[in-house]
Amino acid sequence: MNKPLLAALSALAIAGLGATPAVAAPQGKTAKAVSVTYAGTVSLSNCSGSVMRFPNSADSDPALVMTNGHCLETGFPDPGEVITGQSSSRSFGLLNASGSRIATLRANQVVYSTMTDTDVTIYRLTTTYAAIKSSYGISPLTVQNTHPATGTAIKVVSGYWKRTYSCNVDGFVYRLKEGGWTWKDSMRYTSACNTIGGTSGSPVIDTATGNVVAVNNTGNEDGESCTENNPCEVDESGNVTVREGINYAEETYQIPACFTTGNKLNLSASGCTLPKP
Secondary structure, eight states: OOOOOTTTTGGGTSOOSSSSSSOOOSSSOOOOOOOSSTEEEEOOOSEEEEEEOOOTTTSSSSSEEOGGGGGGGTTOOOTOEEEEEEEOOEEEEOOTTOOOOOEEEEEEEEEEEEOOOOOEEEEEEEEEEEHHHHHOOOEEBBBSOHHHHHHHHEEETTTTTTTTEEEEEEEEEEEETTTEHHHEEEEEEEEEOOTTTTOTTOEETTTOOOOOEEEEEEEEESSSSSBBBBBBOOOTTTOOOOOOOEEEEOOTTTTGGEEEETEEEEETTOOOSSSSO
């Protein structure tokens, strides 16, 4: 996985997403339905993320920020560990459409964080979607609540680097193993999304709808099998495949079912399949 960065320059020297930093080339036809910009993305001290909402969120709800579980400021959650309701004062740089930092947002809670089955941290901010819109003209990104499809044109938008990668969904992985962690139904990119250190937590956006369909998290750097920074694919029969230089994301469609009125986490809600503490 992409190790959190200590400084921007260190991203090129330490483990990250993708073996070689490179600017991705667009692949296939570019969808014209929406214009994907940096608006609503955020930069963290070591990762990327986004201000996001669910289809049923209200403008008056506390705003949420999504990034990776391995971007958590207190360190990687252990395999099997699920963190909820942990106090936080983490800050985020809010970006506008062109990628300029226009505000600092602050969290008051880690609502949910895990690296089991998925790789996600969701923060609650000290402000609402309506207040962010009123003050800065920025709307949140919406998390799609249905499974994305192979071949979908996507963009991985990094608030940390202010860089966007364009490619397509190459397919889905039954199990993706990296070190002691295992993720389910991971999204595999086509090779054009050659993401690097600091892009962890970036929203993966469907270019036809503008919705978030996954959160960027890892890539096989050196061709090793199932080691840290070298995830391997495992199929339902236990067969292992290694794809050096290929990068991955964790889908997010299952998350909205776990949040109820007021953007409150309810892991017992009908249809919620996220791991529980």
